[in-house]
Amino acid sequence: MLLPRRVPLLSFILLVVGANADSFENTAIVRTVDLGGSVVQVATTFAVKALEANARVYTIALGDAEMQKTSWLEARVKGQATPLAVTDHPGSTDNGVHLVDIILPKPLALNATLNIILDAIQTHATFPWPERASQQEPQSLKYGSDLFVLSPYKTLVQRTKIKSPTPNIHGFSTPEKMEDFTFEEPVTKSGATITYGPYNNIVPSANAAFVKKYQRPVQVHFEYDYPVGEVSKLLRTAEISHWGANLNIQDEIWLRNAGPELKGHFSRLEHQTQAFYNRAASHVIPGLTLHLPAGIRNTYYYDLVGNVSTSRLRTAPSVPKDSPNKQYSVLELKPRYPIMGGWNYSFTLGWDAPLADSASWDKSTGKYIVEIPVLTPFPATVVNDAELKIILPEGATDVDFATPFVAHSTSFSTHTTYLDTTGRPAITLRFTDLTEKHALPLYVSYKVPLSAHLKKPIAVAVAFFSVFVFGLAARRIDLRIHQK
């Protein structure tokens, strides 16, 4: 398996060192899980001690289930903001345990200590329980995880803290037969935090034997007071126009309420009562607030029925591409109907932006470089399937692109639209399980010679000329009925 597809692409360094159990020792591992709706944040802090000199590569382990759910992984040294390079450990796909290497900024001396923080975002880690709920009932979710944080090194003490947004926790798993690791309560609850641990003296656990003997799933059943949304499909089209100096971005969004399905019929009366008394309704998605780029114009928001007028847009003025200030236009949109549990709503949102804010021209090579954001961040929402289609100007050659994280698939096609003769080259990229953290730009570079640029006016000129030729011929034909 190559680099896990959702791990951010950082500099690639080929490793020779294996996950030697004697290179490091974990003095403490603390995993903090911030429970959410469709997106859960996990921060694991490894307090590491080097057992050999010049140790440069630290290996972490993730179980199968955890790997499936993890859609963003970033490692950094505690106190520093720059992320560390993360790569796959060579030959690491067996035994249901995946190993990932983190390259430390400086080699550690013997017995030196370091704190490494691993930030991960898990998607589809929670599911609604009970699966169906009526409008008056509260919304509850279940979160599942593995009990132990696996590591190829010996761990002296380990604990997992699961933080729920409210103290209303209905229940949580209590692990049994934990005498090997602790003589106290294996799990404790304090307010809105459930702590599994501390567990002492854990042998190197990144192997099938440990997983089979000790690893087990734990679940937390908690009440969640915010709407749980997911975008089941996102189709983004970015069209570049050189004649109009314009970048058009259009999103087709299939939004779904991933909370418990609505039980019974939808009562408009009940819904209006809740709105009137300002009762927080966690089971319905009333609307979305999106942060769109600055300098947009001609924004449109429509669905299958037509234009949707229940939206408010506050645009930010256009910022030049080199400006460090990040400004956003804010769009508050309300769907045609409140999205209850299990309901879907699909709509199209698009806008135009000046191309000068997103494109540059390299005179020495004659290349244009365009920056296109992969997606608009949807707050606390996962995008299951995203497809990004970048339509380049007609006659673009030497196309090269780079994505901030690995794409599921890439393909090239030709897109034909207004005033096209040969069609425009289009790049289609597919991604899965994207979150707010994935709202990064990707870069495309291409060349457009002047002759390709002039294809459009020449094509229209040829059309005009054919009309003139017809006119010239028609002038010379006499259709009069002669009267001699």
Next chain:
Amino acid sequence: MDYTQLQSLYIATPAFQPLVPVALLPYLAFFLLLTTFTLGFYVSTLPKDTIPVRETAVATLASVLGGFGVVAMFCTAGVYV
């Protein structure tokens, strides 16, 4: 090129500038299409020679101006071609 290389190239190079400034496009569209229209009428008044040299010349000029005029008109209308 990889991601960081393309990103630094993007930041280092100057912003995109179109061949024709965007603010000029509506006026360009108007005048070019007006000229095309006028020349079209003019072509119809020219004498019918055996070898239509003059007519073809004026027709070509009208077509080329019309081509650019239509592209400018599309951009003015919001269809960024």
